[in-house]
């Protein structure tokens with residue numbers, strides 16, 4: 569358990585910048601003694617106190633997220649676990665976003681490069697950017713080299729994008745990264761520098777308006793994790809992109825886990841961690857289809873995406 573010293577001093581909302589006070593939502597997260605507080609001005613829930621850059625570096629160098637959820641830390645198992653979610657993402661990138669084969673695409677924070685591999689196989693011109701040594705080693709093993717990978721770090725204040733990459737990309741993708749970032753407006757302004765005028769930013773992240781927050785007290789506790797410094801609603805995510813100077817084009821829910829997984833949380837108070845169900849048995853597929861369409865349209869799904877254009 570990560571011990572921290574939370575005092576009432578030093579609160580500043582990482583989205584609106586106000587220091588006007590907060591309500592405490594949780595006294596600890598699932599894996600640390602940080603508090604979760606909600607800004608009285610804009611309503612953003614955030615970790616408190618916020619980790620420093622050094623604390624984050626130490627935390628992420630130990631790669632706790634994956635070592636915790638995958639005991640054996642087998643990469644092939646991890647690839648298989650993410651095959652369905654990544655296929656789901658490829659589908660919406662093609663059908664909703666309309667990504668094109670002649671676009672230059674960057675997956676910023678590409679992790680192990682699994683989604684990148686899928687996009688490359690389908691003929692897209694995609695590069696990645698990753699800073700974690702663990703993940704870079706995996707990419708080197710799977711792709712044979714790091715030729716398609718950049719390693720510049722935009723997370724620290726004071727760092728800038730490489731000059732030669734300014735305005736280079738038609739579309740920058742960022743999956744499950746923004747919720748880890750303590751200066752999100754600044755970070756998005758930097759990403760904007762990589763995009764061509766009229767180009768796009770596509771981000772996917774967890775959704776605090778997820779119906780499970782209400783449906784399952786166990787999920788509600790499980791959801792808060794030291795790694796996530798901010799918990800966005802669809803409205804707050806839109807506001808963030810606008811603060812960084814983007815025009816928001818489209819927002820939609822991303823419900824990857826199936827209704828059986830949600831029911832497990834609601835009834836048994838736990839997920840299906842080892843064998844998650846993404847698609848319900850055929851006899852109740854109609855229910856699954858209705859459920860996914862409904863939560864995706866309302867953005868009350870587990871995750872959500874936002875498509876924004878560089879003005």
Ligand SMILES: [Zn+2]
Pocket residue numbers: 581582583584585586607608609610611612
């Ligand atoms: Zn605020």
